[in-house]
Amino acid sequence: MEKPLLQVALDNFTLSEALESTRVLAPELDVVEIGTLLCLATGAESIQVMRTLYPENIIVADLKIVDAGGELAGMACDNGANWVTVMCNAADATKAKAVEAAAKRGGEMQVELFGNWTFEQAVEWKNIGLKQVIYHQSRDALNSGGSWGPANMETVKKLTDMDFEVSVTGGLTLDVISLFEGIPIKSFIVGRNLRNVADPAAEARAYKAEIATYWP
Template sequence: MSAVQVQLALDTRTTAEALAAATAAADAIDVIEAGTVLCLSEGFHAVRALRAEFPDAPIVADIRIARAGRKFADLAFSAGASRVTVVGESGMTVISGALASAQSHGGEVEVELGENWTEDEVRKWVDSGVSHIIAHRSGSFRAEDDDEIRTTLERLESVDRGTARVTLAGGLGLGDLAYFPRGNFDVVAIGSTIVKADDPRAAAQSLRTELQQAERSSQWQPTM
């Protein structure tokens, strides 16, 4: 079993599509994400439907909160989310509001790194109770050319994050994980590679196999 978790990012347009993909891949993934596109298209109905179908699964509502942290987080947690996402540029007041909601609901908060993030910001987030830091790749780079995200992951290695974990996300496909051998991440979020596959379970299992192979290599440095 891979120490790095596989998160299924469901950025479908309909709840029916999301449920079909999640059901097909369920035994080969660790975390279910109601993606931003899904939440905008279907609202929190999608989160409720996923929670009803998968009562014990960790479910991330990737709503990228930028204002009214507590209010929006309350909506997501009340719908059944285990975690909500906040954009790093939103500032500490918004993040603190989301954290207050998380504490009330027994949930968690993930913060997505902005373009000009600093190590001090990450330490402050983690010290305040943020459980996951999201490092999101740009779609303009192929994995083999993405020095920017590799640098981000290396910078995160230098931050004392305690129990907070790092999620690597953004257009990752089969074969891409080999280009991040020094990546200090704990969760990898995969969307269309699984969702659009003829066999979503087989695609998810192939990604898990890649992670296991990478962990056995001398260069791989998992954080678990």
């Protein structure tokens, strides 16, 4: 089983705030994600800047595409994104065009699981050529008291059994990592719990060590 990647989600309002985090975090982890908030606040410039500064990292543009799949995926990849997110409830035509536009530029799409979706639909995504999904706990839902538990793990496991590469996100903390033991997670996506700590680089190393413990 491959070792899961560690990914920082940059949900900042400005590029300089995001760079304050990546300056110390990028060398310590694998994937730099330009969060939806940062994308919408700063546009393609953030993608360009992260691509330029961090040639060794995978760059994710969390566009959460719901329409105009070809145009948006193309724009993100043209600016340097490796992976781009598309919402599960986007039309199949949107997903297909996004997959095509990303692939043409050497990129990959990730389906973000939000709201209602079914495993029957997930089969369809595979047929469209989508290989990656992101299992997501809503920030606002977590703020309202939700947490990670066996039901989440079961769903994630079922998705990996379908041969999806599954990344997980939403209020992940260091002690949650071990709950995924035995599941081939693609990437652990951590936001404020990595960025808003006294020593983000040390925190990233702690996450990497925890991952190495459970995926030796």
